[in-house]
Amino acid sequence: DAGVIQSPRHEVTEMGQEVTLRCKPISGHNSLFWYRQTMMRGLELLIYFNNNVPIDDSGMPEDRFSAKMPNASFSTLKIQPSEPRDSAVYFCASSLPGVNTGELFFGEGSRLTVL
């Protein structure tokens, strides 16, 4: 079975540019999470979708960040305009239906570097 698929794996861009990160969750998983990981702040939850609906976006840093899940098999995280402090590894993860059951399955991450 394919796991969570993220693209791109690496992205280097210049400050001010738009960045779009993509995620395909595991088929049948109805919960999708976007996390950001940095040395300074560790693993931070950015946003969480359940059945394609954003449930908690309190972790989204500011208006420059937006996330969408147009269908059960695709999600995007967009940063516009990007800033050097956005440099991090961004993980997408999905889990099975059920409020408390199921572990998170993580993608391999998208490493973003903003110059």
Added chain:
Amino acid sequence: AQKVTQAQTEISVVEKEDVTLDCVYETRDTTYYLFWYKQPPSGELVFLIRRNSFDEQNEISGRYSWNFQKSTSSFNFTITASQVVDSAVYFCALREMGQFYFGTGTSLTVIP
């Protein structure tokens, strides 16, 4: 308040030593799940174990064992006879009301 606390930031052990990684959690729910994840130097996050709040039996998987104690809200992870390949950052996590809460991780270095 932190829902999951991993007080040990970094641990170094010599190969073949046993090591225990501590995890303390906070929840008011009666139904919840606890997890451990491993993040090796390559960067991916690997699921290790899930434990629900109604099952306090300890679990052993090869060199890995987990001690879940509701009385102390702890879910500790022990690696027996550590190996260099165990060097990684280990995260403890709590799932309640659909959300996941991760600890800050413990970086384990196993010295050959």
